[in-house]
Amino acid sequence: MQKIIQSILSVSLLLLTLHLWADTVHPLKYDDVFHLELVTDPQVNAKGEQVVFVRNWMDRQTDRRRMALWIMNTDGSSMQPLTQTENNASSPRWSPDQQRIAYVQDGQIHVLWLDSGRSVQISQLPHAPNNLMWSPDGKWLSFSMFTPKSSPAPVTLPGKPANATWAKPPIYIDSMQYRADGAGYLPSGFRHHYMIAADGGSAIQLTDGDYNHSGELSWQADGKAVYFSANRREQAYRAPVNSAIYRLELENRQVDVVYDPDGPASQPMLSPDGKLIAFLGFPDRKLAHQASRLYVMNVDGSNVRALTDDLDRHINAFQWQSNNRGLYIQFDDKGLGQIALQPLRGNREVLVQDLGGVSYSRPYSGGQFSVADNGYIAYTQASTNRPAELAMQHRRSQRTLTNFNADLLFKRTIGRVEEIWYDSSIDDEKIHGWIMYPPGFDSSKKYPLILEIHGGPHTAYGPVFAMELQLMAAQGYVVLYTNPRGSTSYGEDFANLIHHNYPSHDYNDLMDGVDAVIARGYIDEDELFVTGGSGGGVLTTWTIGHTDRFAAAAAINPVINWYSFVLNADMYNYFTQYWFPGLPWDIPEHYLKYSPISYVGNVSTPTMLFTGESDYRTPISETEQYYQALQLRGIETAMVRIPDASHSLHARPSNLMAKPAYVIHWFERYRKSNKD
Incomplete structure (x- = not known):
């Protein structure tokens, strides 16, 4: 009997301990990134x-x-x-x-x-x-x-003695695309299709020539030919968005053009019966954001027709129905991933509205899926309190199959996320955003606020997990993130409100969001902070050049000088054509008007800059320019350089941890309690 009583007491004590643990706030710690x-x-x-x-x-x-x-x-x-x-x-x-x-x-x-x-x-x-x-x-x-592709040096230097140790030979570059973020300086060669x-x-x-071939091959049912998309035009890099659809006969390697539009035609996929080809594309209008539509055409390239012209959303991926009657399509709507059934004739039906969760550092939209012949959909499921789990959907029934983050969710309290909409102060646009609350939030208290700005600028945040933001909220901050004009998933017109006009009124949308949260009564207006990465770094430096309301700022891999940026970034052939109305030396006043460096004389906000040393998308030279300008002006500033890191700073878990840790370190220096 005594052993039974002891067992009951032990179980009761365990249950009480678990109950007390569950009722206690346990904020995330920085090294919890390794538990994701x-x-x-x-x-x-x-x-x-x-x-x-x-x-x-x-x-x-x-x-x-x-x-x-x-x-x-x-x-x-x-x-x-x-x-x-x-x-x-x-x-x-x-x-x-x-x-x-x-x-x-x-x-x-x-x-x-x-x-x-x-x-x-x-x-x-x-x-x-x-x-x-x-x-x-x-x-x-x-x-x-x-x-x-072998590219021998054009010059051979004479006079080297046997067994002599000379400097490494010069590297000769004459191609337009010579380096890429995440890859560095590119070796000579091209991507081609193979089979094994x-x-x-x-x-x-299977393919040859001085062209890059990417994407999957679509096989003809008899296995005698494949279809692919590529830009095989002369001087292809000068038309960076263009591509055509080709048919390759495997026996004789003959390549024929099936469809060559003025713009992209990508991801060709044959229907199960082999009669149609579906693909993504758009007519190229040289806009900063152009949403891909889903098209179908006959296998010979005739009778091209758009299926999603009425949707006004960018189609990310698609898959044919096994019965040839339609396609499953993936797109983002108001920041959250959707999967819909798009018939060849008839009305579209949305099947999944919580796709996402694969961008675990910041709350970007996106996700992945596949569909069985019987309509079972496997997909990555989004949530604000954990990264992507595996889910299944079938006949309106949905089920989450995995729970890989259960251990983290058991021992840590994740910040609650609330959706908000607010009015723009300059026109009739409605702006979408989310508020992330610190664990244990009490609306009767006052909290510091961090405005966190997304990059792109033509991307979107959504109600999905974001470790960086959660780590900041865990330190006692309310975090606001929004989708100002320029963001995707709200239609092409909304995204292109900043076409040749960036940054501009997207700044006002961000300030309106801050005002909307302050109006709720739980924010200390003397403890406002701003940060953002890439395009968010642009808007961070733009913001502090236009207002002094923020106690401190942290600009992550920013662009601060558009003139120098387009002549240093890896995608310069794209940026100069689609983001600006001309080349920088022809319209320098336009480039400088929208450059944060032009307003550095107004800055009084203490500013930290944080960039990867191997970032070729927004090169660290941009950060160095702004740092030196602030130093010349006597503004409190710091520069954090991440060795070997590219634009994707979170690729190494320790860098995912370091970024919010440094941001919070900088902001804490300028909290009221630490300044007094």
């Missing part, structure tokens, strides 16, 4: 019985995001790993007979046989493959891969 997990690239099999997906986790020892393949039944049962955690595996693709799964692991193609559980590496590739696809008969796998036998062998190159 998320689902990406869910691939449901044709019968809708099983789904394979990529399980992503953070490795504290290597400071890297790691990936492994897992599989489970679509009813939520029998979840198990397919690959080992010490290897990085991605891009799982079901074979046509559903008995094998091809995937990429550590830069090579592997195939796993489900009946035996055995996997084998079938390739020996010199470069990592992308866009893995099976042929209809299951005998081949197609992929794209960088292919070097599914049971192993040598890779066969």
Whole structure:
């Protein structure tokens, strides 16, 4: 009896402890970034019985995001790993007979046989493959891969003695696209399509020429031809958005143009019956934001027609229905991912409205999905309190299948997120935003406010998980994030209100958001702070050049001088054509009018700048210009440089941790209590 009583008391004590823990606020800690997990690239099999997906986790020892393949039944049962955690595996693709799964692991193609559980590496590739696809008969796998092109130096220097040690030779560059963010200075070569036998062998190159070929191949049902999209025009880099659809005969490698519009035609996909091709595109009007529409045409390129002209949303991805009657489409609406069934004839039906969660650092929209022949949809599910989990939808029934962040949610209190709409002070636009509250929020108290501004500028935030913002809220700050004019997912007109006019009235939209939150009564107006990355860094520096209401600012990888930016950024051939009405030397006054550096003489706000040293999208030279200008003016400033980091600062978990930690460090210096 005594043992029974002791057991009851032990259980009661445990329950009481759990209850007390649940009722206590436990804010996130910076190194909780290593506890994050998320689902990406869910691939449901044709019968809708099983789904394979990529399980992503953070490795504290290597400071890297790691990936492994897992599989489970679509009813939520029998979840198990397919690959080992010490290897990085991605891009799982079901074979046509559903008995094998091809995937990429550590830069090579592997195939796993489900009946035996055995996997084998079938390739020996010199470069990592992308866009893995099976042929209809299951005998081949197609992929794209960088292919070097020999470019001998135009000059040979004489006089080098045998065994002499000279400096490294000069590097000769004469191409327009010579470096890229995240890749650095590019080797000479192009991306081409290949195929390899599914049971192993040598890779066969399918395309050639001095053109880049990307995206998946779409196979003809008899396996004799493939369709692809590429920009194979002369001087292709001078027309950076243009592309056409081509047909490639595999036997003789003949390439024929199927459709070549004035603008892009991308992601061609044959219908299951082989009669139609669906693709994405738009007529190029040289606007800063142009939303891709879904088109279909006959397989010979005739009878082109748009299916989503009435939607006014950018189509991100699509997949054919197995019965050829329509397509499943993915788009963002008001900051949140949607999946809809778009028939060839008839009304569109939205099926999923919580797609997203794969951008776990900041609350960007987006997501991934796949559909079985019977209509089962596997997708990444968005939530404000965790990164993407795996979910299934079928016949209006929805179910979340994974709970990989349960341990983090048990021990930490996640900040609550509230949706808001408010009026623009300059016109009749309605502006959308969200308020993230610190854990344990009490509306009777006063809190400091952080305005966090998204980049792009043609992107969108949404009600999805954002570790960086959550870490700031965990330090006792209310965080406001909004979608000012220029943001996507509200229609082309709204996005292009800043066309050749950025930054401008998007600044007013941001200030109106701050005013709307202050009006609620729980914000200390002497403790307002502003931060943002990339385009958000632009607007941060623009803001402090136009107001002194903020106690401190933190500009993350900003652009502060459009003239120097377009002559240093990796995508300069795009920016000069689509973001500006002319070249900088022809209209310098326009470039300077919209450059934050032009207003640096007005700045009195203490400002921290934070940028990756290997950022080629918004090069660190922009940060250095602004830092030196503020130093010359005697404004309190600091520069934080991240070694080896590109524009995607959160790629290493420790940098994901460092960014909000430095922002909070800077803001804390200028809190009232710390200044007194």
